[in-house]
Amino acid sequence: MSTGPVLDFLLPGDPRTLTGGYIYDRRIMQGLATLGWRVTVHSLDSSFPSPTSSALEESRSTLEKLPAGSIVVIDGLALGGMPDVLREQSGRLRLVALIHHPLASETGIAPARRRRLEQSERRSLAAVDKTIVTSRWTMQQLQSYGVPSERIDVVMPGTDPAPLAHGPGTSSLNLLCVATLTPRKGHAVLFDALAELRDRDWHLYCVGSLQRDIPTVTALRGQMERLGLTERITLLGEVTQEGLAQRYAQADLFVLASYLEGYGMALAEALSRGLPLVSTSAGAIPETVPANAAILVPEGDSSALANALARVMDDPTVLKDLTRGSRIARDRLPTWNQACGQFAAVLRTLR
Numbered sequence: 001m002s003t004g005p006v007l008d009f010l011l012p013g014d015p016r017t018l019t020g021g022y023i024y025d026r027r028i029m030q031g032l033a034t035l036g037w038r039v040t041v042h043s044l045d046s047s048f049p050s051p052t053s054s055a056l057e058e059s060r061s062t063l064e065k066l067p068a069g070s071i072v073v074i075d076g077l078a079l080g081g082m083p084d085v086l087r088e089q090s091g092r093l094r095l096v097a098l099i100h101h102p103l104a105s106e107t108g109i110a111p112a113r114r115r116r117l118e119q120s121e122r123r124s125l126a127a128v129d130k131t132i133v134t135s136r137w138t139m140q141q142l143q144s145y146g147v148p149s150e151r152i153d154v155v156m157p158g159t160d161p162a163p164l165a166h167g168p169g170t171s172s173l174n175l176l177c178v179a180t181l182t183p184r185k186g187h188a189v190l191f192d193a194l195a196e197l198r199d200r201d202w203h204l205y206c207v208g209s210l211q212r213d214i215p216t217v218t219a220l221r222g223q224m225e226r227l228g229l230t231e232r233i234t235l236l237g238e239v240t241q242e243g244l245a246q247r248y249a250q251a252d253l254f255v256l257a258s259y260l261e262g263y264g265m266a267l268a269e270a271l272s273r274g275l276p277l278v279s280t281s282a283g284a285i286p287e288t289v290p291a292n293a294a295i296l297v298p299e300g301d302s303s304a305l306a307n308a309l310a311r312v313m314d315d316p317t318v319l320k321d322l323t324r325g326s327r328i329a330r331d332r333l334p335t336w337n338q339a340c341g342q343f344a345a346v347l348r349t350l351r
Contacts, residue, residue, distance in 0.1 A: 004035075004036035004037050004038050005036070005037050005038070005071070005347070005348075005351060006037070006038045006040075006070065006071070007032060007037050007038065007039045007040070007071050007072075007073060007347065008039075008040050008042060008066055008070055008071070008072045008073070009025070009029055009039055009040065009041050009042065009072075009073045009074075009075075010042045010044055010059070010062065010063075010072065010073070010074045010075065010078055011025055011041070011042075011043065011044065011074075011075035011077065011078055012043070012044045012045060012046055012047075012048035012049075012075065012077050012078045013043065013044075013045075013046035013048075013077075014043070014046070015041055015043060018180075018209065018238050019180055019209075019212075020100070020157075020263070020264075020265040020266065021075065021076075021077070021100045023265065024100070024134065024157050024265065025075055025098070027157070027158065027336050027339070027340070028155075028339065028340055028343050029041065030340075031336055031337065031339070031340025031341075031343070031344075032340060032343065032344055032347075034340070035340060035341070035344050037344065037347075042062050044058060044059050044062070044078050045058060045059075048077055048078040048080075048081045048082075049076075049077050049078065049080045049081040049103050049117065049120075050081060050113075050117075051081045051082065056081075056082060056084075056085060059078065059082050059085050060085045060088070063085060063088075063089045063093060064089075066093060068092050068093070069092075069093070069094065070093050070094065071093075071094045071096065071347055071350050071351070072093050072094065072095055072096065073096045073098050073132075073347075074086075074095065074096065074097060074098065074128075075098050076097060076098060076099040076100055076101075076103065076121075077103075079097050079098075079099075079121070079124050079125075079128070080103045080117060080120050080121035080124050081120060081124075082124060083120055083121075083123035083124040083126075083127060086124050086127035086128065087123070087127045089127075090127040090128070090129075094129050094130075094350040095127065095128040095129050095130075096128060096129065096130045096131070096132060096346075096347065096350070097124070097125055097128045097130070097131040097132065098131075098132050098133075099125075099131060099132070099133050099134075099138055099142060099262075100133075100134055100138070100262040100263070101138055101141070101260060101261070101262030101283065101284075102118070102121060102138070102141050102142070102145070103117040103118070103120075103121050104117040104118035104121065105141070105260050105283075106184060106260075107182075107183040107184035107259045107260060108182075108183035108184070118145075121145070122145050122146065125142065125145060125146075125147050126146070126147075128151075129151070129350060130151055130152075130153065130346060130349070130350060131147055131151055131152045131153070132152075132153050132154075132155050132343065132346055133152060133153070133154055133155075133262075134154070134155065134156055134157055134262050134263040134284075135154065135156060135262055135263045135283075135284035135287055135288070136154055136284070136287060137262070137283050137284035137287060138154075138262045138263075138283075138284065139152045139154055153342075153346045155339055155342045155343045155346065156263060156334050156339060157263055157265050157268065157334070157336075157339060158333075158334050158335045158336030158337065158338060158339035158340070159268050159269060159271075159272040159333045159334070159335065159336070160272070160335075160336065161272070162245070162248070162269070162272045162273050163249065163273070164273060164274040164327070165248055165249050165250070165251050165252075165273040165274055165275050166249055166250070167250065167251070167252045168250045168251075168252070171201060172201045172202060172203055173200070173201060173202040173203075173252050173253060173312075173313055174202075174203060174205070174250055174251050174252045174253070175202055175203065175204040175205065175251070175252070175253050175254075175255050176204075176205050176207070176247055176248065176251035176253070176254050176255070176270075176275075177190065177204065177205070177206045177207070177208075177254070177255050177256055177257075178206075178207045178208060178244070178247075178254075178256075178266040178269070178270075179206075179207075179208045179256060179258065179266060180208040180209045180212050180213070181206070181208050181209065181210060181212070181213060181216050181217050181220060181235070182212065182213045182216055183213075183216055183259070184258060184259050184260055185208070185256070185257070185258050185259075186256070186257030186258050186259050186280065186299065186300070187206065187216075187220050187257065188219070188220060188223060189257040189299075189300060189301070189302045189305060190204075190255060190256075190257040190302075190305065191220065191223050191224060191227060191229060191233065192223075192227070192302035192306075193257070193302040193303070193305035193306035193309060194227075194229065194232070194233070194306070194309070195227040195228075195229060196302075196303070196306040196310075197306060197309060197310060197313065198228070198229075198232075200310070200313045200314075202232070202313065203232055203233075203234070204232065204233045204234070204255070205234050205236055205247060205251075206233065206234065206235050206236060207236050207237075207238070207239055207244060207247055208236075208237070208238065209237065209238050210235060210237045210238075211237075217235075220235075221235075248269070248270065248273045248275065249273070251270075251273075251275055252275075252276075252319070253275065253276055253277070253278060253312060253319070254266075254267070254270035254275045254276070254277045254278075254279075255277070255278050255279065255309070256277075256278075256279045256280070257279070257280060257299070257305055258279065258280055258282055258283075258285070258299065259280070259282055259299045259300060260282050260283040260299070261282060261283045261284055261285050261288070262283060262284055263284050263287075263288055264279075264283075264284060264285050264288040264289065267279060267285065267288050267289050267294075268288055268333055270326075271289070271293060271326050271329050271330050271333060272330050272333055273330070274323060274326050274327040274330055275323070275326055276293060276294065276312070276319055276322030276323045276325070276326050277289055277293055277294035277295070277322070277326065278294065278295050278296075278297075278305070278308050278309055278312060279294055279295075279296055279297075280296060280297055280298065280299040280305075281296040281297065281298060281299070282299040289329075290325060290328075290329045291325075292321070292322070292324075292325030292328070292329075293322055293325035293326035293328075293329045294322065294325075294326075295308040295311065295312070295318075295322070
């Protein structure tokens, strides 16, 4: 039997979910296990971060059953919804918050709910011993929540070695967007921008769940119809790892019109393939993406996005220069081994 350090990891919903946050959690847990940690995953109810009463009781019971002194990492989607439960366990357990971005910064939520989420997350963060974030930008946001800087550690996501993208081998510019179809990812802005460029030769492939936010997907399909882009945009939904690798390989340009990113793992993945980028300057994106590999525009500005895309489509030297910058950047990206080592180092300070 292994005698390595023990870690309990709490997160809401299905740990296999294909979003950046869940992928980060999985890769960190896998890496910690490789480093000798005995990791137990506790899947909480998917109603978090606005949990039902039964979901809160489940989370309370889960934490109460853990031995005193246990190190417990709680994903931010769950952590922000359970301040009273955490306060009860503060001091008995060594609690670690894992925050990808503040809950209240999510796009499209009502002001009253935004206020409730911020208040709840502030209280939750005050109850933990340590907070791990995925970017300096997120660290700065939490400092404004009153979290002392000495209690925050930045552990950026890693990337895997990947072959360079080679494009589709056609004259049409192959655009790729990898993002769950939710308001925060800005697909509507991207579609509006592309509608201004109908006279150019391009096709957009969107990889990302079509089930997590069905109203948004329905609205986007309607937008495609109105704009006359149903033959120019393909919504692929979730794809296999092999299928995603193929999409990256066949892309000419990666695009993401996100309103907020706590790091931007899909952007880093595109960089690992040497792909040029057009995205926004929202959140941590300027930290993740070097200026010589991307054109970044203000979030929510479809005209600025259209102008950026037009520059790439109309001037081959722009695409060539951005590609060169991306290929330089790919060699400087953090690896998952480095990320897991840094995460373990933070946890060891609590033992």
